[in-house]
Amino acid sequence: MRAAEIPAPGRPPEITDREPPEPGPGEVVVAVRAAPITPLDLLCASGTSYFGVPRTPYVPGVQGVGTVDGRAVWFPTSAGMTPGDGSMAALACVPEADLVALPPDVDPVRLAALGLSAVAAHRALTSTGGLTAGETVIVLGAGGVVGQVAVQLARLAGAARVVAGARSAAAQERARSAGADAVVALDTNDVAELGARFAEAAGGAADLVLDPLYGVPAAAAARALGPGGRLVNLGGSAGETSPLDSSTLRSRSLRVLGYTNNALTREDRAESITHLAAAQSLSVAHERVPLDEAAAAWERQAAGGAEGRIVLVV
Known part of the structure; x- marks a missing residue:
């Protein structure tokens, strides 16, 4: 063979x-x-x-x-x-x-392209992030496979507004094509500047951040969350540490949650693959x-x- x-x-x-x-x-x-x-x-x-x-x-x-x-x-x-x-x-x-x-x-090619990256997006949004209809979602790294899927799944779940964060022009275009309402360019390491961009794009307090990047983008997106907001981290491609400040966490009682596919059972994985295949x-x-x-x-x-x-x- x-x-x-x-x-x-x-x-x-x-x-x-x-x-x-x-x-x-x-x-x-x-x-x-x-x-x-x-x-x-x-x-x-x-x-x-x-x-x-x-x-x-x-x-x-x-x-x-x-x-x-x-x-x-x-x-x-x-x-x-x-x-x-x-x-x-x-x-x-x-x-x-x-x-x-x-x-x-x-x-088979569509589903293979989605694969386990899409499983991560699905489980992180739903099981870990607890996304419900009517919420505002920020998706970081929205030009990658996880991010593209997360934008689309948030739409299918009834999110009121989906804001994407992406670095390159090509990644930003992929995020728009996936259905993001607004796209924020991740072209600065100034947390305050980037946080202001996310807040403006969200048009109000965001409820959930899906974060495969960590680093500066995570700290900035967290500033756009409202009281009780959630940030689900499932990667560190922008940095293994983040300048996420204590005052942001405490003043809004935010929740920072970790996600990994390694914690899934066979049944969890099969449920997500079945969902992705049907969509x-x-x-x-x-x-x-x-x-x-x-x-x-x-x-x-x-x-x-x-x-x-x-x-x-x-």
Whole structure:
């Protein structure tokens, strides 16, 4: 079978022919249709992640969409985190308990592009953030996959107003395309200035901030929250620390909440994937690339030169 294979840590994948995988106890073989190249795939393959140096060669791909006996399924893998192979191949072995059944008419590339990033947006907004209809939501990093999904999900949940924060012009345009009412440029490290921009864009006290950035953007967005407002953090791409001041937290009795997909049960994950699959209007910027072009696609994704999330099509 055709597969993308990481030959050594820190190197892009190479296309190779492999023997089809043999399922172990409790596993099934999935015929892969679409596999996204995600930040976690890039991190694991670098050999610098907290999971340690992966055993090479291996097939990367921590998630994918495919079929089992003609039935459409979404599936996760632990490729790069534990020994074994992932989704970037014609066939993948997966524990049957991890499969999530999908509608037969699902677009595999759309769902693969959403994947676990969209699961994080869904759970952080709902289960952790407690979003209700009529609230005002600020979504930071709204040009990324998590942010694009969060803007759309907040809209679908009945948010009264959705404000996006994004850095580059391209990211700001993606946020607008996702349906944000207003977009704030994250082009300054002045917390007061940025906070004033968020407050003006919100048009009143905001209720919830979805924050995959932390750092200055989180501290600024918190200043736009009203009494009892919530900030849900699910990443630190703008900084591992934040100048979020005590007076802002105390004066409005704000709640700062942490979120990670690692805390999800299989049932939680399956519930979110099912919700995302059913919301056919939900999509993020993505590219379809044939599996045989995985090496160049991998390097473009790593360098930030892709038009959104790259999805390898098998």
